[in-house]
Amino acid sequence: MARRKKKNTSPLPSQSAEQAALQRFAPLLDEQDYAALLQDLERPLSTAIRANPLKADPQADAARWAQQYGWRLDPVPFCPTGWWVSEAQTPPSQTIEHRMGAYYIQDAASMLPVELFDLRPDPEQLILDLAASPGGKTTHLISRAGDQGLVLANDASRERITALRLVLQNWGSLNQAVLRFQAEQYGRWFPETFDRVLLDAPCSMQGLRTSESHPSRPISDREVQQLARRQTRMLESALQALKTGGQVVYSTCTLTPEEDELVLDALLKEYPGGLRVEDTRARLPLPAPALRRVGEQLLDGQVSGAARIWPHRYHTAGFFAALITKTGPIGRREAQPPERPLEVFGLDALDADELDDLAARFNDEYGFNLHAMLQENRCELRQKGAAVFIVPELYTRHFASLPFQSLGMMLGEFSPDGFVPSHEWLARFYRFFAGGRVRLDSGQAQAWLRGEDASVQPGGVPVLAVIDEQGRYIGRGKYSDGKLKNLLPRRLVWMQA
Structure with missing residues (x-):
């Protein structure tokens, strides 16, 4: 495929961030693809949603939402639980289901x-999300794992x-924990520990699509190089923390080769025999190969197996993702992680009698088997003051x-x-209750969502x-003085209801 001549990619002072990014990336595309890219960027980007299998039946409920809210849904071809909402009488951000976590x-x-x-679901698997906030990809990991095993969601x-x-x-x-450490530390603290590691790395966000979460801004070559160095260290840490034979996905929301292909190429050279970049073509309905060379530099042949998603390929923001298998040791000096036992946090295990008393309450009030829930999800109960928490057994074990x-x-x-x-527990499990529910009519429900009793x-x-x-869950209520007192969390009170 013919390539455009290399151009000066230093942005001019009068250029917008979008123009500067286009000038930077123009040499990476042939004339036909570049024209298609420019044409696609003129089209507004459709909102997309991903259903939550813990709270919804993705296929059946998506069809119901489409009918109820006047949505036209187009499936995301590489995500079975994802849809573009190309038309909407009710915006996806303004539904009960969105506020209650159904998508x-x-x-x-x-x-x-x-x-x-x-x-796939596996009660023993350990999954690490190294740069997790705001949490969208973490929820996706939880969904694909069936909320089994343990997902550690880390953000520095x-x-x-x-x-x-x-x-x-x-x-x-249930089976997740939020941590706050530098991603570069995990490889030294927990070598050969995790079955899967996701590194959606901090990047320059040069994806050619501007949004609230991905604002467009000017980026200098120096900043790109600084980011690339950190991304390389983070990916090295992810690979060391991974078990041999396990998988890392490295991704960015930028199309800058220094942060994408060149990061992979550097580690392939640093650890020959230690990692393999898998070919993603069989996992995508349309080809989206990564670059084979950057400027005059010819890259390791494996690198092109990664996915470089130009916006015109799938009508998305620009994106890069690579699936990596660890095939051998990734050497780094080991170190001891910080320590603060659960008991220091004040989380004490419930004894058998306390657990039985609590289980009897749930059976009497809701017809719900608390023991079975804990056993099925491999969790235990711990108490801190008046609060009781469901804690993953894998966390206490490892x-x-x-x-x-x-x-x-x-x-x-x-x-x-x-x-x-808690609100969170009821929102997850209310569908399994034999009692302890109250139904409000349409007018009452609208007032309830506004925070009224x-x-x-x-x-x-x-x-x-x-x-x-x-039959949709819309909160907790406590009967008092002749009224059902509204216990909906303030962050979920919906003034438009």
Whole structure:
């Protein structure tokens, strides 16, 4: 395929960030592809959603949402639970299902990395997401793993941890933990530990599509080189933390070769025999090969097996993703991780009698088998003050002394009026209740979502799961003084309801 002549890629002062990026990338495409790229960038980017199998039946519920909200859905070809919403009478961001975590709004290209893994439910698997915030790809990992095993969601940024925690709370996962460490440390702390590692690396975000989460900005060659050096260190750490025979997916939301193909090429040269870049062509319906050369530099032949998603290939933002198998040792000096045992956090295990008492409450009030839930999901209960948490057994087995930002899910809290299940737990499991639910009519449900109380008959249990006429969970309610007191978290109060 003929290539354009190499051009000066230093942005002029008067250029926009988009123009500068186009000038940088023009030499990487032939005339036909470059024209197709320019044409595609004139089209608005469609919103895309990914369904949550923990709270929805992806295929059946997507069809129902389309009918109810006037959506035209087009399947994302490389993600079975993803759809573009190309037409919408009700925006996807303005539905009950979105607020309650039945689906996640995500650019379609960002669904590719997790789909590249060979991944299925396995109660013993350990998965690491090294740069997880805001959490979209973490929720995708959880979904593909069936919320089995353990997903560690790490992000080094203090400012981004809150968003990550809220996204995972809304998704409803039990077998996950949020951590805040530098990604470069994990290879030294936990060599040969994880079955799968995702590194969606911090990058220059030169994906040629501007959005709130991926703003377009000028980027200098110096900054690109600095990012590339850090990305290489992070990927080296990911590979060392991976078990031999395991898989890493390395991805960025940039099309800058220094942060994509050249990172892979550098590590292939550094560790010959230690890693293999898999060919992604069989995993994609349309070819999206990575570059074979950058400028005058011919790359290792494996590199072209990665996926370089130009926007016109699938009408997405620009993206890069590589599936890597670890085939041999990736040497780095080992070090001891920080330690802070669960008991220091104040998380004490419930004894058998306390667990049985709590299980009896759940059976009496909701007809729900708490013991079976814990056994099926391989979790245990721990208490801190009045709060009780569902904690993954794999965390206590493998990482019990590793400090965390959040762990598992809050089951609920003891109060003078009885045990109050958490919003997150009810949102995940209310469908399995034999009792303890109250249904509101359409008008009551709209007022409820605005944060108002409801006038209903007492339900016989301290805290009720509130559902609407369609059977959708819309929050918790506590009967008091002749009304159902609204316990919907303030972040979910919907002023437009």
